Amino acid sequence: MRNYLKNKGLRFGLIVILVAAFTLLSLNARGGRAGFLSDVSGAIKQPLQQAAFSVAGWLEGLYGYLYDYERLAAEVESLRIQLADAQERAKLGAEALEENTRLRELLNLKERNQDFIFESAKIVSWNPTNWSSSFTINKGSGSGINTGDCVITEYGAVAGQVIEIGNTWATVRTVTDVDIYIGASVGDSGGVAMIIGEFTLMHEGYIKLAHLAEGLQLFKGDDVYTSGMGDVFPSGLKIGTVAEVLTEAGGQTPYGIVEPACDLNKLVQVFVLKKPE
Numbered sequence: 093m094r095n096y097l098k099n100k101g102l103r104f105g106l107i108v109i110l111v112a113a114f115t116l117l118s119l120n121a122r123g124g125r126a127g128f129l130s131d132v133s134g135a136i137k138q139p140l141q142q143a144a145f146s147v148a149g150w151l152e153g154l155y156g157y158l159y160d161y162e163r164l165a166a167e168v169e170s171l172r173i174q175l176a177d178a179q180e181r182a183k184l185g186a187e188a189l190e191e192n193t194r195l196r197e198l199l200n201l202k203e204r205n206q207d208f209i210f211e212s213a214k215i216v217s218w219n220p221t222n223w224s225s226s227f228t229i230n231k232g233s234g235s236g237i238n239t240g241d242c243v244i245t246e247y248g249a250v251a252g253q254v255i256e257i258g259n260t261w262a263t264v265r266t267v268t269d270v271d272i273y274i275g276a277s278v279g280d281s282g283g284v285a286m287i288i289g290e291f292t293l294m295h296e297g298y299i300k301l302a303h304l305a306e307g308l309q310l311f312k313g314d315d316v317y318t319s320g321m322g323d324v325f326p327s328g329l330k331i332g333t334v335a336e337v338l339t340e341a342g343g344q345t346p347y348g349i350v351e352p353a354c355d356l357n358k359l360v361q362v363f364v365l366k367k368p369e
Contacts, residue, residue, distance in 0.1 A: 248328075276318065278315075297351075330353040332352040
């Protein structure tokens with residue numbers, strides 16, 4: 093008997109509990125009250141309903157968030173497009189303003205140099221070597237260009253000099269080339285000197301101002317212009333600005349290091365000054 097209860101006790105206990113529960117349900121139903129199963133059902137249903145309401149509220153909030161997110165994303169994209177359009181218009185306006193400035197400067201330059209004809213040309217290639225600095229333009233003898241002609245920017249800055257020509261092309265020695273020689277006038281005094289290309293300075297993007305006229309005082313920041321000497325470069329074209337004042341060995345002969353007014357790295361279009369035939 094003991095072994096029987098030991099082996100079957102759990103099952104027997106479950107049966108007793110179920111019978112008792114059934115009896116209680118019957119008694120409660122007869123007394124007009126909710127039965128045990130109804131109480132259990134209600135106890136389970138209430139938290140489930142609350143959970144359902146909570147999930148519904150969360151889903152409603154999530155839908156509202158997603159709706160607002162999509163609306164805001166659409167507004168951000170619209171603003172991005174408007175900003176890009178405004179930036180493009182500003183860029184075009186700045187380019188137009190810059191173009192007007194260049195044309196105005198070129199007109200003033202032509203008025204100051206009426207003895208020359210301005211031939212516009214595009215740079216088609218650069219020809220730098222360790223020993224020289226030059227570029228090729230798309231105009232040549234067919235456009236009336238000759239060797240020795242001065243080449244400038246639209247702002248009147250000296251870019252170089254024509255050294256070789258073909259019918260539809262020309263090679264221009266830049267203002268920093270080792271073989272460049274230009275008569276110069278310095279500062280407000282107009283004292284004369286010579287611009288001379290130098291190998292070391294060429295690679296650094298500078299040129300040398302030497303052979304200063306007697307008594308000429310040279311200062312850092314002095315502007316250097318063409319003097320018109322030699323009748324090749326017309327007078328008044330800007331060559332550059334004195335960046336440093338030094339002296340030759342012995343400290344007796346001053347000279348200047350000049351930064352060119354022409355930015356060769358940004359050069360795309362140039363003007364060749366031709367003499368009328």
